[in-house]
Amino acid sequence: MTALLEMRNITKEFPGVKALDNVNLNLLEGEFHALVGENGAGKSTLMKVLSGVYPFGNYDGDISIKGDVQQFQTIREAEEAGIAIIFQELSLVKELSIAENIFLGREPASFGVINWHKMYQDAARLLKDLRLDLNPQTEVGNLGIGQQQLVEIAKALSQDAKILVLDEPTAALTESEVETLFGILRDLKDRGVGMIYISHKLDEVFKMSDRITVLRDGQTVGTKPAAEMDKDQVISLMVGREVGDIFPEVSHEFGEVALEVKNLTAFEFEHPDKKLVDDVSFSVKKGEVLGIAGLMGAGRSELLLTIFGAWRGKHSGEIFVEGKKVDINSPKAAIDNGIGFVTEDRKRYGLILDQTILDNSTLAGLKDISGRFLTSRPKELAATNDVMGKLKVKAGSALTVTGTLSGGNQQKVVVGKWLLTSPKILFLDEPTRGIDVGAKQEIYGEINRLAEEGLAIVMVSSELPEVLGVSDRILVLHEGRATGRFTREEATPENVMAAATG
Ligand SMILES: Nc1ncnc2c1ncn2[C@@H]1O[C@H](COP(=O)(O)OP(=O)(O)OP(=O)(O)O)[C@@H](O)[C@H]1O
Numbered sequence: 001m002t003a004l005l006e007m008r009n010i011t012k013e014f015p016g017v018k019a020l021d022n023v024n025l026n027l028l029e030g031e032f033h034a035l036v037g038e039n040g041a042g043k044s045t046l047m048k049v050l051s052g053v054y055p056f057g058n059y060d061g062d063i064s065i066k067g068d069v070q071q072f073q074t075i076r077e078a079e080e081a082g083i084a085i086i087f088q089e090l091s092l093v094k095e096l097s098i099a100e101n102i103f104l105g106r107e108p109a110s111f112g113v114i115n116w117h118k119m120y121q122d123a124a125r126l127l128k129d130l131r132l133d134l135n136p137q138t139e140v141g142n143l144g145i146g147q148q149q150l151v152e153i154a155k156a157l158s159q160d161a162k163i164l165v166l167d168e169p170t171a172a173l174t175e176s177e178v179e180t181l182f183g184i185l186r187d188l189k190d191r192g193v194g195m196i197y198i199s200h201k202l203d204e205v206f207k208m209s210d211r212i213t214v215l216r217d218g219q220t221v222g223t224k225p226a227a228e229m230d231k232d233q234v235i236s237l238m239v240g241r242e243v244g245d246i247f248p249e250v251s252h253e254f255g256e257v258a259l260e261v262k263n264l265t266a267f268e269f270e271h272p273d274k275k276l277v278d279d280v281s282f283s284v285k286k287g288e289v290l291g292i293a294g295l296m297g298a299g300r301s302e303l304l305l306t307i308f309g310a311w312r313g314k315h316s317g318e319i320f321v322e323g324k325k326v327d328i329n330s331p332k333a334a335i336d337n338g339i340g341f342v343t344e345d346r347k348r349y350g351l352i353l354d355q356t357i358l359d360n361s362t363l364a365g366l367k368d369i370s371g372r373f374l375t376s377r378p379k380e381l382a383a384t385n386d387v388m389g390k391l392k393v394k395a396g397s398a399l400t401v402t403g404t405l406s407g408g409n410q411q412k413v414v415v416g417k418w419l420l421t422s423p424k425i426l427f428l429d430e431p432t433r434g435i436d437v438g439a440k441q442e443i444y445g446e447i448n449r450l451a452e453e454g455l456a457i458v459m460v461s462s463e464l465p466e467v468l469g470v471s472d473r474i475l476v477l478h479e480g481r482a483t484g485r486f487t488r489e490e491a492t493p494e495n496v497m498a499a500a501t502g
């Protein structure tokens with residue numbers, strides 16, 4: 001049987017980096033094929049070669065679809081050959097509506113005039129297939145990242161592709177959104193669509209995959225049926241060693257209360273009568289890690305944003321830092337009070353992608369708002385190198401442009417940037433999203449080390465094992481309300497989930 005897709009001996013170099021070194025991958029009709037590997041292994045690059053982002057001539061090796069050699073010059077040519085890709089970094093235009101984004105460049109038209117009615121209708125049908133209760137005329141910039149991700153998926157589905165590439169599609173989705181997506185992917189599989197699925201969530205990989213290909217340092221380690229492997233084997237193929245327990249041994253000594261929040265309530269900006277956070281109180285001590293668990297939409301990010309002075313909607317409540325009541329009405333005020341914040345949406349709040357790691361780490365904006373300088377360029381460079389080393393950021397140097405880093409390595413730069421402001425209280429919102437197991441282990445170790453140094457840490461995470469693995473105490477939110485409080489000893493996956501679902 002001819003493969004639906006064959007990529008042979010693909011090699012792709014960037015200045016100073018061999019991102020792909022003779023990689024082979026083939027895909028069958030109706031196959032769900034997972035592509036896994038550590039951050040920076042070359043997964044996204046391979047898919048950019050496939051989808052025409054890097055045109056023919058810009059890489060070595062060849063690509064054929066059903067035996068016919070393909071030489072794409074543009075993304076459009078790849079689309080015409082039946083390839084649709086959902087990129088890891090969302091590529092929607094925030095100022096345009098959902099429908100405009102879905103049909104961008106392919107707007108239904110007659111005699112050169114866009115048929116808006118048909119466009120909105122078609123978009124509404126796609127959204128309905130995804131069980132998304134959204135108006136196609138809504139501006140994309142007003143959606144949360146989970147919803148934006150689903151719009152991105154609707155866009156790919158609208159193309160009627162034979163080959164669908166999904167690069168980390170579930171990173172920002174709720175469990176039920178993931179189930180909806182998987183239902184759709186199973187239908188596509190039955191219709192013969194071949195899928196290449198990139199994910200760091202190995203549970204998903206094993207649930208869905210027919211075969212798994214592992215990349216390491218730009219090379220193919222191997223391809224095998226999923227049924228012939230288990231999770232530990234895949235991890236050791238990815239990392240090149242046994243990983244063992246990824247959570248650190250903890251023995252935190254707690255100091256005084258660093259942060260106390262009383263009766264915090266926050267309303268949605270656009271619907272000022274809708275409560276997103278409802279009368280939540282908690283405290284966290286120096287040296288303590290407080291995990292905040294809950295489902296997507298439970299109000300976890302909104303809680304942190306409000307404390308940080310970054311919530312635009314109406315809100316109320318009291319905040320005490322080291323026992324002193326403080327008024328925080330801007331992120332600058334929060335930073336002045338010693339609070340740092342690693343946000344979940346690194347593109348929107350975290351990084352300027354066309355600047356270097358060094359510039360991002362010592363970000364002008366951050367200096368402006370914090371007024372806290374590292375005094376000289378050499379010192380900044382030394383400090384940045386130090387943090388990069390600790391977090392094992394894979395990059396040529398601190399002067400590498402951030403946008404050229406792999407997704408997971410960008411996330412590490414965001415974490416590193418806040419460590420450089422030496423906060424007393426650190427908020428982490430989904431700190432390991434898109435990060436491979438080896439790097440997760442590094443970040444957990446770092447969280448633990450910071451707590452041992454006396455930092456108070458508040459971490460929001462959708463990954464239950466992570467919350468249970470690193471938190472000293474856990475606060476659970478459900479629909480904006482605190483529905484559970486557990487110590488490390490009390491917490492089990494069952495009782496935390498029960499509180500999270502109300
Ligand atoms: N445009 C670019 N310019 C320079 N180097 C790049 C560029 N894009 C990728 N790289 C480098 O190529 C290597 C592979 O990156 P790639 O994005 O393919 O990794 P990945 O496997 O998708 O990782 P992740 O799981 O973190 O998303 C990395 O070392 C990365 O820094």
Ligand SMILES: [Mg+2]
Nearest residue numbers: 044088406407
């Ligand atoms: Mg990637």
